[in-house]
Amino acid sequence: MNADAPSPFAKKALGLLGARLALVGFATVLVWMLARGFDPSAAFPPSPMLLSLSLLPVNLISLWLVIRLLRVDGQTLRGLFAPRRGVGLVADIGWALLWIAVLYIPFVATIIGTMWILHGTNTFTAFETVFVNPDAASVTSPLWALVLGIVAVITFAPLNAPAEEAVYRGYALSRLSGIWPRSIAIAACSVAFGLQHAFFAPTVDAMIVYVVAFTVWGIGSSLIAQKQKRLMPIAISHFVVNLMTSSPAVIFPALQLSGVIPA
Numbered sequence: 001m002n003a004d005a006p007s008p009f010a011k012k013a014l015g016l017l018g019a020r021l022a023l024v025g026f027a028t029v030l031v032w033m034l035a036r037g038f039d040p041s042a043a044f045p046p047s048p049m050l051l052s053l054s055l056l057p058v059n060l061i062s063l064w065l066v067i068r069l070l071r072v073d074g075q076t077l078r079g080l081f082a083p084r085r086g087v088g089l090v091a092d093i094g095w096a097l098l099w100i101a102v103l104y105i106p107f108v109a110t111i112i113g114t115m116w117i118l119h120g121t122n123t124f125t126a127f128e129t130v131f132v133n134p135d136a137a138s139v140t141s142p143l144w145a146l147v148l149g150i151v152a153v154i155t156f157a158p159l160n161a162p163a164e165e166a167v168y169r170g171y172a173l174s175r176l177s178g179i180w181p182r183s184i185a186i187a188a189c190s191v192a193f194g195l196q197h198a199f200f201a202p203t204v205d206a207m208i209v210y211v212v213a214f215t216v217w218g219i220g221s222s223l224i225a226q227k228q229k230r231l232m233p234i235a236i237s238h239f240v241v242n243l244m245t246s247s248p249a250v251i252f253p254a255l256q257l258s259g260v261i262p263a
Contacts, residue, residue: 012069013175017192020062020167027054028199035137042137049145049249050137051200052152059163066166080170081162081232095228096236103220103237110213118205130209133202142256149249156246161238168193168218169225169234177226186226190218
């Protein structure tokens with residue numbers, strides 16, 4: 001797409017970003033309201049496991065929107081992720097593992113730096129309260145928590161990575177990069193990616209940290225996707241990270257049911 005591409009492309013890209021943010025916000029509030037039906041004292045936002053479950057319809061709708069938008073341009077979702085000729089899945093997995101290491105360094109540094117700005121010399125003790133909300137809406141029954149945790153892991157990790165990559169680094173970034181200066185296009189998509197994660201923050205301070213840190217992650221992912229001109233390696237990285245972050249939803253209730261940790 002050249003620099004003189006018509007403005008409707010920008011409108012569609014920005015509309016897709018806005019739709020994703022609105023869907024995440026709506027789903028987060030809805031699952032919290034449902035949880036409050038069982039526990040009126042449950043605080044916002046819900047637990048990470050419930051948030052992962054809430055993203056199932058969001059990711060399905062996001063993929064559907066991207067497919068529709070791509071079809072108008074004569075493209076396909078498969079085309080966004082298709083491996084480059086001569087590059088196999090093993091090579092993509094290798095790149096993905098490298099990108100996890102590369103992205104985590106600035107990501108963790110940003111978390112610590114933002115926490116330092118907020119809490120100064122109390123940064124590391126503040127971690128104990130900033131990223132934990134004991135009153136968050138959750139499932140108290142270990143058995144139900146395990147069942148829902150399994151559903152969350154099965155549906156979240158495989159769907160969230162391709163959905164977010166297709167929205168942020170696939171459709172939106174490719175369209176905006178052809179209209180706006182590259183740095184502004186990357187910034188717009190990355191800030192939207194960071195803002196999305198504000199809905200998952202357990203406290204106000206965590207909200208600030210999440211937005212800043214995931215914006216930095218989005219910038220790194222955008223640069224990688226543009227450099228490699230495809231999404232598969234960064235999507236695999238995203239999948240691995242999602243799998244690691246969602247797996248405690250299964251591990252903890254399983255340990256509770258087995259008596260290893262108290263229920």
